[in-house]
Amino acid sequence: MKRTLIVLTILIAALALAACGGGKAQPTKASAPTQASQSLQAAAPTQTPAPAESKAVTLNGAGATFPLPVYTEWNQMYPSVQPNVTINYQGIGSGGGQKAILDGTVDFAGSDSLLKDDQYAKMPDLQMLPMLAGAVVPIYNVPGMDKLTLDGPTLVNIFMAKITKWNDPAIARLNPGVNLPDQPITVAHRSDGSGTTEIFTSYLGAVSEEWKNNVGVGKAVEWPADGIGQGVGGKGNPGVAQAVQSTPYSIGYVELAYAKSNNIPMAAMINAAGNEVTANAETMQDAMAAFANAFDERLTAKIVNAPGEKSWPIMGYTYLIIHMTENKDCAKTKALLDYIEWAISDEAAAKKAEELGYATLPAAVRDLVEAKLHEVTCNGQKVLQ
Amino acid sequence: MSNTQSLFQQKNDLRHRLGRFTNHGDRFWVAALFGSSLLILILVLMIGWEVWALSAPSRHAFGWAFISPWAKAAWNPALDRFNAWPAIYGSLVTSAIALVLAVPFSIAVAIFLAELAPPLLRTPLNYMVEMLAAVPSVIYGLWGIYLFLPKVVHPIGAALQNTLGVIPGLSTFFGGPIPASGISKLAAALILTIMVTPTIAAVTRDVLLAIPRSQREASLALGATQWETIWKVLLPMGLSGILGAVILGFGRAIGETMAVTMVIGNTSGGGYSVLKPGYTMASIIANEFAEAVSDLHSSALIEIALVLFVVTIILNAISRWLVMRVQRKTMGR
Numbered sequence: 001m002k003r004t005l006i007v008l009t010i011l012i013a014a015l016a017l018a019a020c021g022g023g024k025a026q027p028t029k030a031s032a033p034t035q036a037s038q039s040l041q042a043a044a045p046t047q048t049p050a051p052a053e054s055k056a057v058t059l060n061g062a063g064a065t066f067p068l069p070v071y072t073e074w075n076q077m078y079p080s081v082q083p084n085v086t087i088n089y090q091g092i093g094s095g096g097g098q099k100a101i102l103d104g105t106v107d108f109a110g111s112d113s114l115l116k117d118d119q120y121a122k123m124p125d126l127q128m129l130p131m132l133a134g135a136v137v138p139i140y141n142v143p144g145m146d147k148l149t150l151d152g153p154t155l156v157n158i159f160m161a162k163i164t165k166w167n168d169p170a171i172a173r174l175n176p177g178v179n180l181p182d183q184p185i186t187v188a189h190r191s192d193g194s195g196t197t198e199i200f201t202s203y204l205g206a207v208s209e210e211w212k213n214n215v216g217v218g219k220a221v222e223w224p225a226d227g228i229g230q231g232v233g234g235k236g237n238p239g240v241a242q243a244v245q246s247t248p249y250s251i252g253y254v255e256l257a258y259a260k261s262n263n264i265p266m267a268a269m270i271n272a273a274g275n276e277v278t279a280n281a282e283t284m285q286d287a288m289a290a291f292a293n294a295f296d297e298r299l300t301a302k303i304v305n306a307p308g309e310k311s312w313p314i315m316g317y318t319y320l321i322i323h324m325t326e327n328k329d330c331a332k333t334k335a336l337l338d339y340i341e342w343a344i345s346d347e348a349a350a351k352k353a354e355e356l357g358y359a360t361l362p363a364a365v366r367d368l369v370e371a372k373l374h375e376v377t378c379n380g381q382k383v384l385q
Numbered sequence: 386m387s388n389t390q391s392l393f394q395q396k397n398d399l400r401h402r403l404g405r406f407t408n409h410g411d412r413f414w415v416a417a418l419f420g421s422s423l424l425i426l427i428l429v430l431m432i433g434w435e436v437w438a439l440s441a442p443s444r445h446a447f448g449w450a451f452i453s454p455w456a457k458a459a460w461n462p463a464l465d466r467f468n469a470w471p472a473i474y475g476s477l478v479t480s481a482i483a484l485v486l487a488v489p490f491s492i493a494v495a496i497f498l499a500e501l502a503p504p505l506l507r508t509p510l511n512y513m514v515e516m517l518a519a520v521p522s523v524i525y526g527l528w529g530i531y532l533f534l535p536k537v538v539h540p541i542g543a544a545l546q547n548t549l550g551v552i553p554g555l556s557t558f559f560g561g562p563i564p565a566s567g568i569s570k571l572a573a574a575l576i577l578t579i580m581v582t583p584t585i586a587a588v589t590r591d592v593l594l595a596i597p598r599s600q601r602e603a604s605l606a607l608g609a610t611q612w613e614t615i616w617k618v619l620l621p622m623g624l625s626g627i628l629g630a631v632i633l634g635f636g637r638a639i640g641e642t643m644a645v646t647m648v649i650g651n652t653s654g655g656g657y658s659v660l661k662p663g664y665t666m667a668s669i670i671a672n673e674f675a676e677a678v679s680d681l682h683s684s685a686l687i688e689i690a691l692v693l694f695v696v697t698i699i700l701n702a703i704s705r706w707l708v709m710r711v712q713r714k715t716m717g718r
Contacts, residue, residue: 093675186564191651191668193462193676201463216463219678226654229661232568233651235672242530243650246566 063097063110112195151270152207187225188252191233199316257357284359287311440688471653483577495589517583526647534567581634592626
């Protein structure tokens with residue numbers, strides 16, 4: 001009796017094992033050929049027109065975090081345009097990106113700030129290409145106030161800590177009929193070095209000589225409001241937004257893209273032409289168009305305090321940095337140039353960027369970039385025809 | 386039965402035979418252990434050398450004025466002027482407040498857990514303390530911003546500013562008003578208090594538990610009450626271990642970056658008042674290093690790392706010395 005039981009259990013166990021094993025083995029055996037044929041089919045169309053391009057290319061870039069949301073989206077879209085090109089972009093900061101391309105550890109770099117002369121001296125073939133523009137907006141938190149208008153000098157004086165109360169006559173003059181509270185202004189700013197701060201301080205410096213000389217323009221400055229104990233630093237756009245939202249009677253600045261996606265109240269500005277504007281796609285395009293001829297031979301331009309009728313005044317370009325002549329791997333160079341050309345000219349790419357709150361290049365600037373792309377050489381040969 | 390015995394013998398034989406190949410034993414282990422400890426020393430020296438060398442431009446440009454409280458306080462990357470005193474002060478004052486508040490509290494927790502807690506309470510409480518010690522600091526920061534700062538720190542700050550803040554001598558350190566968001570050095574200090582308490586409490590508890598039972602029994606047998614046993618026998622015996630726990634807590638407090646940077650306000654202009662925003666050494670490095678503007682700027686940040694390194698070493702040395710003194714005293718008795 002016992003023995004039969006044992007035999008039975010062994011039999012059942014063996015059957016179960018066989019069933020399991022068979023079940024697993026079968027599909028792998030069967031699927032192997034179909035997978036192979038599928039991958040052959042998938043590879044075939046790209047292989048036939050251009051055999052030289054069939055080699056998979058991976059491009060590595062790193063740098064500015066300001067355009068990171070757009071680049072991430074673009075890099076996900078790009079394989080549907082060029083299946084054999086993979087693009088990696090790491091947001092490590094503009095300074096980090098510049099260092100990486102100088103050290104030769106990346107194929108391209110992203111940067112909001114311009115290369116310095118000594119960096120050009122080390123690598124004269126580096127080229128900055130404008131890719132997108134972004135706007136910075138003043139955000140505020142004043143209970144009971146749902147609209148705020150400021151002009152350049154007033155904004156400077158607030159951040160200079162010369163205007164320290166919300167009911168200051170200078171603010172009152174710009175906001176007639178608004179009940180301004182008799183409360184001290186808390187100024188929120190970035191605690192980390194940032195392209196956003198560079199754009200914002202560029203604008204303050206463009207409006208005020210005093211700001212330019214005494215505080216300075218850059219990715220990090222010493223905020224005068226900190227000196228009187230009314231300043232607060234936050235890390236990143238979320239840090240500043242959080243500081244403003246949790247501190248009544250405060251003002252700060254963040255990227256338009258961030259303010260938009262988080263529904264933070266933004267101030268309107270009186271621009272250089274004297275018109276009241278809010279930050280949006282139209283006013284950004286207007287500012288870029290107003291500065292279309294401002295590019296120097298390095299293809300860089302400052303676009304703050306634009307003179308156009310509808311120009312949003314606080315803006316900046318973000319750039320890619322590439323090599324013009326020192327290229328060795330021509331397949332890689334070609335893939336990079338194709339990618340950049342696609343990014344600045346493709347409609348879907350442009351739509352994605354605008355959705356995210358960035359401005360795409362106006363036609364005149366795009367032509368400048370494309371002309372530059374056609375000058376790039378690899379081992380002495382022009383890469384694009 | 387005989388079967389298992391032979392298996393045992395076989396195993397022993399095998400071990401014996403293998404031993405011939407592996408029992409270079411002691412010499413090998415001594416070398417390995419010595420090598421490991423040497424590696425630690427080399428690591429410390431290398432870190433020290435690296436921050437010393439990389440901070441050279443900043444050291445040459447500013448000299449001692451870099452860490453001087455009397456130099457005009459400035460941290461201006463745009464104009465390349467740097468003075469680290471506000472960050473040094475911020476680090477020291479927040480860590481000091483955190484320790485002053487956390488040490489008595491966590492020793493009390495440890496005594497309760499080791500000596501007094503009924504078993505039913507002990508297990509869950511032990512578990513909680515250890516869990517709190519392991520919570521990532523960014524979570525403390527988030528919780529701080531949204532709940533702790535407005536609901537707890539701001540009222541405490543407001544109370545301090547109305548009491549201590551009006552006393553002439555103390556108004557420098559408790560002068561208000563505290564920002565409505567609660568963002569201040571006090572907020573950082575209180576968050577740090579909460580963060581170091583479980584660390585100090587857990588280690589202190591282990592120290593107390595490691596004291597032999599016979600010591601307690603002897604003390605009680607001599608007629609001491611439980612309180613006298615704890616106060617006069619256990620705490621003095623465990624003092625060097627408890628000091629070690631405090632050092633560990635201090636290390637966590639002065640090195641903490643994320644939670645502090647989220648609540649301290651990140652400005653070098655807050656002055657001496659703990660109710661105003663400020664900066665710490667660790668948080669200024671974390672904030673600015675990635676996008677340092679100029680070479681002098683990154684060099685200045687590295688010099689802050691050097692200062693932090695030196696401060697930690699000095700404080701460690703002082704506490705080592707304290708431990709040694711205490712040990713000698715208790716042994717001498």
